Amino acid sequence: MDISLHDLAGGALQEKVNQAFEQVMKNMQDPNTPWKNKRKINLTLSFEQNEDRTDCTCDISVDTKLASVKPVSTKFCTQKDLTTGKVYAQEYGPGIKGQMSFDDVEKNEIEIDGQIVDTETGEIKEDKSVIDFRNNVKQA
Incomplete structure (x- = not known):
């Protein structure tokens, strides 16, 4: 069974991944963040089925883990x-x-x-x- 992640949920998954990717790239270019910290994009597909096992709902979420801004000292x-x-x-x-x-x-x-x-x-x-x-x- 093959699925296309590009077409899943009418393209909403691809849109969410693109937004997350843009956030990660901006965070990597921010001079106020540590350069060495890893950034992550987490994609979660959660499935919940009905009692008859004839139907299921898929919740799609895309989360990012960005580097936090470095503190300023005085x-x-x-x-x-x-x-x-x-x-x-x-x-x-x-x-x-x-x-x-x-x-x-x-x-x-x-x-x-x-x-x-x-x-x-x-x-x-x-x-x-x-x-x-x-x-x-x-x-x-």
């Missing part, structure tokens, strides 16, 4: 105010809050204390217009 500095007993927490990252990193500098100039600094040379650029003295030279 750090907090915690302290307690000894006078009030109140606890404070401040999130911090790899650097000191307000401190610049090389990744923060995308252009050749940054502003520090109101002055423009060339990041390549370290020179402080004055915010004055360029004056062309060639036109102001008097003949002696």
